[in-house]
Amino acid sequence: MLDKIVATLEESVSGIADGSTILCGGFAGAGIPTALLQALLRQGAKDLVLVSNNAGNGPLGMGELIAAGRVRKLIATYSRSVDPNNPNAKDFADAYVAGKIELECVPQGTLAERLRAAGAGMGPFFTPTAYGTKLAEGKETRVIDGVGYVLEQPLKAEYAFIKAHQADRWGNLNYRYAGRNFSPVMCTAATTTIAQVNEIVPLGGLVPEHVMTPGIFVKRVVLARGATQ
């Protein structure tokens, strides 16, 4: 019987080695896999490379891992705090200013498409985004039919940490509102996708055409009801 549900958060993050690259779903506070990130904090892996739109959503989860010195590099699109008076990425800013963490800043759509390329088995691709800017420096560029393009590389990872709304034991997922964001494409780009979910439903409990991530892209599902953000 195919059953991807694991009983505990500890089990869901077992086996993650030092030096792993982990794709982390979420945008602002929506769809952040805080329970998985906190389980990883307890698990102990270090020298991690995290891939995420932002550099944390307050002190919990990613902020705790960064503050504990467990993250070597962050690949992100917007790692500043949006509101300096209520910083969402203070731990990252402290580590970055202290030279303790590396940052690769990627345009948001380019990040999505690099993940898509990795998950869809594509090679490098040309995008017009960032042509003529400093984020294109060091990359191959080409003008095709009068439009300038930058060559970008697929971005794959050992793991993806996802927060979804509902799952079944085959790993089919759906998401609430804008909690979807990067998660479906991240599920495709990781060898092992781990989803924390609000609710587990019986097989057949999800409307097939409303499944947003088919279970083939998911390896482990763990219930984290009411998980704090």
Next chain:
Amino acid sequence: MNIKAGFKPLSRLRMAQLVTLDIPEGSYVNLGIGMPTLVGDCLPPEREIILHSENGILGMGPADASRPFDEDLVNASRKPVGLQPGASISDHVVSFAMMRGGHLDYTVLGAFQVAANGDLANWDTGARTNIPSVGGAMDLVAGTKNVFVMMEHATREGESKIVERCTYPLTGAGAVDRIYTDLAIIDVLPRGAGLVVRGMVEGITRGELQELTAAPLKFVVEVAVLKH
């Protein structure tokens, strides 16, 4: 900026109202953070204009104040939003296909500088202490059909934000189509053909506007008078 005796700058609200006049019914629009969010407040409710947020919301509306905060329903500025009847939500691949793929009709963005050739600088002042954070700005200007900038004409220190060449790092080369400032509405001509003033705040002269602008200006035959 020196406020000359003959004119005073437009309010931000008035600038936003002027932008809305140029966004027709049925348009798909992405509003940048900061000043451009005022445009959303000024859109006339009888005109159906569909607002896009980069986190996948199409058909964004004001948050329902009677509902508790829902962290899964926010905009790119992390603020609570609502969904209009007819709204849709997609993932980032599809949301950015809308942006980069040329499906959005208009975007209105803030800026640090706009150059006479349409180069836009709005993501990084290049300061050493900055944490590089581009978000979706480069994708947005790479694909949106009409890129509008809404900004003060000058910095607080009085330097023109319209320049011959941007000194800050670029968001996009030749990206901007039109500039709305507190003094004027200025079109950026394609292929580096320069800047043309379409409207000026009441009381200012062409000479005064040119003096306050660090790039050469041309003027349409009948420059509109922008009233307060």
